[in-house]
Amino acid sequence: MWTEEKPVLRIQKLRKQYGPGCALCGDGGQGNLQDNFCPECRTVYACRDVSLALYPGEILGIVGESGSGKSTLLRCLYFDEEVSGGACYLQSYKEGRSNIFLESSQQKRYIRNHFLGMVYQNPYLGLRMDFSSVANIAEKLIAAGERTVGSIRIRATELLEKVNIPLYRSGEAPRHFSGGMQQRVQIAKALSNNPPLLLLDEVTTGLDLSVQANVLDLIKRLQRELKISMLVVSHDLSVIRMLADRTIVMLKGKIVEEGLTDQILEDPQHPYTQQLVQSLL
Numbered sequence: 001m002w003t004e005e006k007p008v009l010r011i012q013k014l015r016k017q018y019g020p021g022c023a024l025c026g027d028g029g030q031g032n033l034q035d036n037f038c039p040e041c042r043t044v045y046a047c048r049d050v051s052l053a054l055y056p057g058e059i060l061g062i063v064g065e066s067g068s069g070k071s072t073l074l075r076c077l078y079f080d081e082e083v084s085g086g087a088c089y090l091q092s093y094k095e096g097r098s099n100i101f102l103e104s105s106q107q108k109r110y111i112r113n114h115f116l117g118m119v120y121q122n123p124y125l126g127l128r129m130d131f132s133s134v135a136n137i138a139e140k141l142i143a144a145g146e147r148t149v150g151s152i153r154i155r156a157t158e159l160l161e162k163v164n165i166p167l168y169r170s171g172e173a174p175r176h177f178s179g180g181m182q183q184r185v186q187i188a189k190a191l192s193n194n195p196p197l198l199l200l201d202e203v204t205t206g207l208d209l210s211v212q213a214n215v216l217d218l219i220k221r222l223q224r225e226l227k228i229s230m231l232v233v234s235h236d237l238s239v240i241r242m243l244a245d246r247t248i249v250m251l252k253g254k255i256v257e258e259g260l261t262d263q264i265l266e267d268p269q270h271p272y273t274q275q276l277v278q279s280l281l
């Protein structure tokens with residue numbers, strides 16, 4: 001279905017290590033490790049040669065246990081972390097010809113403000129809790145170059161309406177909102193610059209089941225309406241099952257399996273994926 005189109009995002013051999021590495025763990029963690037950890041120099045190899053492509057309008061799920069490197073991958077893509085190696089290309093930036101990891105910090109800011117949206121598990125990372133919801137969205141719009149106060153206000157209220165935040169609460173600070181509402185404001189903020197790519201990191205973890213279902217429905221609806229491509233990270237296969245067209249399974253910093261979500265659920269190949277699928281039954 002997606003193979004004839006150019007990918008919105010291509011990642012090649014992304015590596016992220018915390019620590020210097022040593023002779024024992026070898027180049028990029030190819031040597032002796034305990035899981036993703038070198039007992040000699042205490043380096044953690046959080047992402048090891050992760051490669052993937054994301055196609056227009058696709059939701060790609062990334063599932064894996066705690067510590068498998070999912071969040072690190074998203075943080076690297078959003079430039080919250082410096083990568084240790086690898087390349088990443090965005091079709092909307094220089095027609096996918098430039099490795100964005102090698103761009104200057106000014107260009108990285110530009111890419112982040114114009115082409116990326118991020119929703120964190122912890123809303124405190126994505127929102128200014130004491131600003132009003134409208135001001136939170138305005139901040140991102142201004143960063144993306146919008147200067148007209150009237151247009152900013154209209155766009156912000158339009159977005160908050162889209163994520164079901166009642167108009168009469170749009171002047172309130174997210175600090176006074178429930179967890180589900182905070183996530184919806186984060187989503188509105190992340191969408192404000194019309195990014196071709198939205199990154200979602202465990203967005204429903206910690207929410208009540210009914211609130212979780214509500215946020216997942218919202219993400220699905222927005223994807224259908226806006227045709228935006230999404231990378232969705234979760235440790236919970238039921239979340240991935242609900243959202244993702246295709247799924248990547250990560251374990252100890254590496255991709256161990258990938259395929260259509262239905263295919264992975266029906267016929268998991270890797271023992272870890274089999275275990276994950278089993279736990280759903």
Ligand SMILES: Nc1ncnc2c1ncn2[C@@H]1O[C@H](COP(=O)(O)OP(=O)(O)OP(=O)(O)O)[C@@H](O)[C@H]1O
Binds near residue numbers: 036044045064073
């Ligand atoms: N700043 C850091 N310094 C050292 N190690 C880190 C740092 N951040 C993450 N790690 C390590 O990198 C590995 C991957 O962490 P990451 O948060 O990406 O995992 P995850 O799959 O998202 O799990 P979780 O959902 O629990 O956060 C873990 O072993 C973690 O301890």
